[in-house]
Amino acid sequence: MRIDIMTLFPEMFSGVFCQSIIGRAVGRGLVDIRVHDFREYAHDKHHTVDDYPYGGGAGMVLKPEPLFESVEAVLENVEGQRVGPVNHRIVLLTPQGQPFTQGIARGLSTCDEVVLICGHYEGVDERVRQHLITNEISIGDYVLTGGELPAMVVTDAICRLIPGVLGASEAAADDSFSNGLLQFPQYTRPPMYRGWSVPEVLLSGNHAEIARWRKEESLKRTRERRPELLDKAQPCLDSEAVAGPIS
Numbered sequence: 085m086r087i088d089i090m091t092l093f094p095e096m097f098s099g100v101f102c103q104s105i106i107g108r109a110v111g112r113g114l115v116d117i118r119v120h121d122f123r124e125y126a127h128d129k130h131h132t133v134d135d136y137p138y139g140g141g142a143g144m145v146l147k148p149e150p151l152f153e154s155v156e157a158v159l160e161n162v163e164g165q166r167v168g169p170v171n172h173r174i175v176l177l178t179p180q181g182q183p184f185t186q187g188i189a190r191g192l193s194t195c196d197e198v199v200l201i202c203g204h205y206e207g208v209d210e211r212v213r214q215h216l217i218t219n220e221i222s223i224g225d226y227v228l229t230g231g232e233l234p235a236m237v238v239t240d241a242i243c244r245l246i247p248g249v250l251g252a253s254e255a256a257a258d259d260s261f262s263n264g265l266l267q268f269p270q271y272t273r274p275p276m277y278r279g280w281s282v283p284e285v286l287l288s289g290n291h292a293e294i295a296r297w298r299k300e301e302s303l304k305r306t307r308e309r310r311p312e313l314l315d316k317a318q319p320c321l322d323s324e325a326v327a328g329p330i331s
C-alpha cells in the first residue's frame with residue numbers, strides 16, 4: 085500500500101514514520117509513505133499557494149492549482165507503477181469531514197493508494213472539495229492550525245491495520261473499537277503491587293474463564309464509558325461503505 089501526504093510543511097513529518105511499528109512496516113516494504121510539498125506546484129516565481137478569499141473576510145485560502153496538479157502528478161506516478169486499476173482515495177483533512185473511526189481506518193487500509201491533503205490557513209478552495217477529493221475526514225470537533233497532525237493520526241491508524249504490520253503479540257483484533265466495544269483491562273507482572281492485586285482469573289491459566297472475564301469487562305467498561313457504542317449496530321466496515329465509492 086502507498087500513502088502520499090500533500091503538505092506545505094514536509095519537515096513536520098521527519099522522524100514520525102521512521103520509529104517503532106510504522107518504521108518497521110516502512111522498512112519491510114509493507115507500506116510506502118511519501119511526503120510532498122505542494123508549494124512546488126505553485127505557478128508563480130514566489131511559489132504562492134494561498135490568496136485572499138473572494139467576498140472578503142479574515143485569513144487566506146489555499147489555491148486550487150497546486151493541489152490539483154500535485155495530486156494528479158502523484159496519481160500518474162502510482163498508475164505508472166501498477167498494472168490494472170488502482171483502488172485509491174483522495175482524502176482532505178478538515179474539521180468539517182466525516183469523524184474518523186476505526187471502521188474508516190480499516191476501509192482505507194484495504195486501498196492501494198491513499199492521498200492525504202493537509203489544509204492550512206482558512207482551508208482549501210471549495211473546488212478542491214467538489215472536484216478533486218473522494219473523502220473528507222475530521223479527527224475531532226476542534227480546529228487545529230493545519231492538517232499535518234490529522235494526517236499523521238490517520239496514517240498511523242491505517243498502517244497498523246495493514247496485514248503483517250502488527251506482530252502476533254500486537255494483534256489489533258482485541259483493540260478497542262475492533263468489535264464495537266472498548267478493550268478489557270490489561271495487567272502485567274508483578275501480580276501484587278503496593279497491595280493491589282491482579283484479578284485471580286487472569287492468573288488461573290483457564291483460557292475459557294479468562295475469555296469470559298474479558299468479554300464481561302469489555303461490555304462493562306463500554307457501558308460505563310461509551311454506552312452509545314452498545315446502541316450502535318456493528319458498523320458496516322467494508323471500504324466501499326466507509327470511504328465512499330472509488331472515483
Ligand SMILES: C[S@@+](CC[C@H](N)C(=O)[O-])C[C@H]1O[C@@H](n2cnc3c(N)ncnc32)[C@H](O)[C@@H]1O
Pocket residue numbers: 176177178179180201202203204205206207208221222223224225226227228229230231232234
Ligand atoms: C485552521 S483549519 C481551517 C478551518 C476552517 N476554516 C473551518 O472552519 O472549517 C486549517 C486546516 O487544518 C486542518 N484541520 C484543522 N482541524 C482539523 C480537524 N479537526 N480534523 C482534520 N483536519 C483539521 C484542515 O486541513 C484545515 O484545512
